[in-house]
Amino acid sequence: MFRLIKIESSKLFYKLKSWLGPMLIMILVLTAFPLSIDISQFDLEKFYFSIIVVSLLMTSFLATEGMFEEDYEDGSLEQEYLVEKDFYKVVLSKIFVYVCFIGVPIAFIGAIFSFANGVAIGNFINVFISLSLSNLLLFNLFAFGNALSINKGAMLGILTTLPLALPVIILLGTAIRSIQYGNSFLEIISLMIGMGFLISAIMPLIISTTLKTHID
Amino acid sequence: MKLISAQNISYRINEKMLFHNLSLEVCSGEGLHIKGRNGSGKSTLLKILLGITSVSKGLIEYKNQDLKISYLGHKNAIKNYLTPAQNLQLFFDDLSLTNAFKWLEKLDLYQVQDELTANLSFGQQKKLALIRVLAQSSELIVLDEPFVGLDKAASELLNSFFHQKLSEGTGLILTSHIQPSVECQVIELDKTNV
Amino acid sequence: MFDIAFDNVNEIIDMNGHGIYVWSVYSIAISIIIVSFIVAKNRIKGVKRKIKIKNAPS
Amino acid sequence: MISAFIHKFSSPKSFVQITKTLYPLFIFTGLSMLIIGWTWGLLFAPPDAVQGNSYRIIFLHVPAVIFAELIYFFMALCALMHIVWRVKLAAYLIKSAAPIGAMITFIGLFSGSIWGIPTWGTWWQWDARITSTLILFIMYLGILTLHGSFSNLEKSDRLMSILVVIGVVNIPIIKKSVDWWSTLHQPASISVSGGSSIDPSMLYPLIISIIGLGFTLISLGILSSRSYILSREKNKKWVLKHV
Numbered sequence: 016m017f018r019l020i021k022i023e024s025s026k027l028f029y030k031l032k033s034w035l036g037p038m039l040i041m042i043l044v045l046t047a048f049p050l051s052i053d054i055s056q057f058d059l060e061k062f063y064f065s066i067i068v069v070s071l072l073m074t075s076f077l078a079t080e081g082m083f084e085e086d087y088e089d090g091s092l093e094q095e096y097l098v099e100k101d102f103y104k105v106v107l108s109k110i111f112v113y114v115c116f117i118g119v120p121i122a123f124i125g126a127i128f129s130f131a132n133g134v135a136i137g138n139f140i141n142v143f144i145s146l147s148l149s150n151l152l153l154f155n156l157f158a159f160g161n162a163l164s165i166n167k168g169a170m171l172g173i174l175t176t177l178p179l180a181l182p183v184i185i186l187l188g189t190a191i192r193s194i195q196y197g198n199s200f201l202e203i204i205s206l207m208i209g210m211g212f213l214i215s216a217i218m219p220l221i222i223s224t225t226l227k228t229h230i231d
Numbered sequence: 232m233k234l235i236s237a238q239n240i241s242y243r244i245n246e247k248m249l250f251h252n253l254s255l256e257v258c259s260g261e262g263l264h265i266k267g268r269n270g271s272g273k274s275t276l277l278k279i280l281l282g283i284t285s286v287s288k289g290l291i292e293y294k295n296q297d298l299k300i301s302y303l304g305h306k307n308a309i310k311n312y313l314t315p316a317q318n319l320q321l322f323f324d325d326l327s328l329t330n331a332f333k334w335l336e337k338l339d340l341y342q343v344q345d346e347l348t349a350n351l352s353f354g355q356q357k358k359l360a361l362i363r364v365l366a367q368s369s370e371l372i373v374l375d376e377p378f379v380g381l382d383k384a385a386s387e388l389l390n391s392f393f394h395q396k397l398s399e400g401t402g403l404i405l406t407s408h409i410q411p412s413v414e415c416q417v418i419e420l421d422k423t424n425v
Numbered sequence: 426m427f428d429i430a431f432d433n434v435n436e437i438i439d440m441n442g443h444g445i446y447v448w449s450v451y452s453i454a455i456s457i458i459i460v461s462f463i464v465a466k467n468r469i470k471g472v473k474r475k476i477k478i479k480n481a482p483s
Numbered sequence: 484m485i486s487a488f489i490h491k492f493s494s495p496k497s498f499v500q501i502t503k504t505l506y507p508l509f510i511f512t513g514l515s516m517l518i519i520g521w522t523w524g525l526l527f528a529p530p531d532a533v534q535g536n537s538y539r540i541i542f543l544h545v546p547a548v549i550f551a552e553l554i555y556f557f558m559a560l561c562a563l564m565h566i567v568w569r570v571k572l573a574a575y576l577i578k579s580a581a582p583i584g585a586m587i588t589f590i591g592l593f594s595g596s597i598w599g600i601p602t603w604g605t606w607w608q609w610d611a612r613i614t615s616t617l618i619l620f621i622m623y624l625g626i627l628t629l630h631g632s633f634s635n636l637e638k639s640d641r642l643m644s645i646l647v648v649i650g651v652v653n654i655p656i657i658k659k660s661v662d663w664w665s666t667l668h669q670p671a672s673i674s675v676s677g678g679s680s681i682d683p684s685m686l687y688p689l690i691i692s693i694i695g696l697g698f699t700l701i702s703l704g705i706l707s708s709r710s711y712i713l714s715r716e717k718n719k720k721w722v723l724k725h726v
Contacts, residue, residue, distance in 0.1 A: 090306025167632045174625035178618045182660040228641045245636050440536035447539050450594045465706035472713045473726045
């Protein structure tokens with residue numbers, strides 16, 4: 016397991032475009048948004064949250080794009096299969112590395128930008144946690160879409176996983192609203208943590224079955 | 232000692248029979264050369280023997296479940312955006328890494344070890360990929376067209392590697408259009424197909 | 426229960442102004458279903474023809 | 484044991500033969516019940532006290548939406564059989580049912596939208612049921628695209644089954660979450676259902692059209708699965724005989 020995490024992290028480290036790209040796009044969207052509306056007219060804080068949800072969806076899709084494609088194309092998956100006899104650990108460590116290196120930084124960026132748009136500083140931790148957790152969920156789901164559509168492009172991935180991602184988006188929206196209005200945040204966050212555990216345990220199992228079918 | 236044996240295996244793809252009732256076995260210290268024209272299912276057969284692809288019918292038995300197999304298919308499993316040295320660090324743990332670097336030297340790749348693999352020639356990439364098999368200790372070696380793209384020196388090196396491994400008791404399965412210099416039992420897929 | 430709910434044909438078509446919605450929905454849905462039946466029938470024919478052609482010489 | 488039993492009774496050959504004899508019965512029942520149900524509903528049922536005549540779309544809309552979901556559950560059942568026992572027929576049935584499901588979901592969405600214009604004054608509401616039906620439609624499209632994407636058909640059968648099973652787990656989650664979201668988002672200003680206290684003079688034609696549409700869709704499924712099975716098994720001896 017540790018070996019796999021080491022491999023995945025060093026691979027990701029050298030793929031600049033995979034981890035830097037999503038972060039830059041996150042920054043771009045969050046900067047472009049306030050500029051595109053007339054700030055004086057609207058309550059920026061309210062609108063800002065909806066854009067953060069959408070940009071999270073976008074960037075996490077972008078970040079997981081091609082997650083398994085490269086390993087499938089160059090034969091690394093077969094090699095890993097010979098060593099591990101299963102993909103569960105490979106998938107688990109890959110998602111772990113992606114969430115740590117891309118998901119959490121993106122959540123951090125989102126939380127930082129929320130100050131600039133008038134969210135109270137005391138809420139930083141809350142925003143950061145809910146964004147990170149929804150990134151964990153989204154990465155798991157999009158990894159599944161990616162494993163299904165492996166080298167067939169993004170359209171298939173979107174069609175197959177968008178229905179899965181919608182509940183997460185709704186959950187995140189609810190979490191953010193509860194931060195805004197200051198009620199029952201703990202309930203929602205514990206629901207998200209529970210779902211996070213469940214999905215991070217089950218999804219790699221499904222993904223590994225999918226990958227096995229692909230190399231078959 | 233039997234390393235791997237296949238009994239009456241058949242494989243179908245999209246209802247098309249690729250091979251039917253094929254049986255083979257490889258003992259330690261033995262080589263097996265799978266021949267056949269393009270598209271006769273050589274690579275698929277290798278994948279079946281490795282347990283990656285499942286057969287439509289038949290049975291495959293290994294000496295034991297954790298038989299150590301090293302394999303190189305027609306996909307190189309090396310990362311283009313890393314240097315050869317970094318690629319080797321991905322495959323090998325610290326113990327066998329020194330051995331791997333020795334092979335890097337033997338195969339004339341030492342000078343390019345810090346260049347990006349994407350800039351290497353086809354033959355150089357193939358050699359780099361072969362190090363995965365060469366520097367690993369295993370009980371069975373499975374290779375898909377190992378001689379393609381190799382120059383004469385490298386082919387000779389590979390042949391002598393086969394000799395050495397076979398005498399050490401390692402099994403060897405390969406597909407190749409070029410005759411390896413080691414003695415092997417031969418399976419012609421075209422004939423079993425009919 | 427079995428009395429017709431309308432007085433004349435015009436009323437049936439008009440349905441107090443809602444006729445356009447009701448009838449357009451039904452006609453489009455029915456035509457979609459009919460078309461899919463035709464497509465399915467044609468497909469069977471096409472597949473059968475292909476199989477026949479393939480096996481005719483032997 | 485179970486596996487042997489299932490394999491024996493799920494050969495594509497016997498499926499095609501049995502459904503071929505059943506087809507005339509199904510199509511006759513389906514079409515005649517649809518005609519009865521819809522004429523009754525369109526001409527004889529009294530107009531609704533609140534909605535007037537536009538409610539008559541219910542006799543198309545409700546059956547369509549019911550079968551949009553039922554077909555998906557049927558596919559999920561087949562997918563489970565395909566994954567657990569590797570029943571080939573199950574995969575064929577999923578593949579032939581998916582376009583029909585997409586079609587009927589589209590009809591359900593479309594009729595609902597049109598119905599919305601005279602009743603709500605808008606053709607779309609981000610209501611829980613509408614949203615989840617839209618997502619169901621996307622799921623059907625995803626399944627169809629997925630199966631069309633790979634050249635190895637057995638591989639795409641298996642991938643499709645995985646996706647269908649994941650999707651069926653997802654349906655209640657989506658329903659629950661969208662419900663939750665929409666009740667938080669906006670108070671339920673409009674309720675889509677006509678209430679459970681529906682008058683018998685409207686209920687009977689509704690039930691008849693539901694059953695009628697069911698049989699019609701089954702016959703359509705028989706036709707499309709027959710063509711698909713024949714094309715997939717075209718090298719088998721029984722297909723030759725059948726043709």
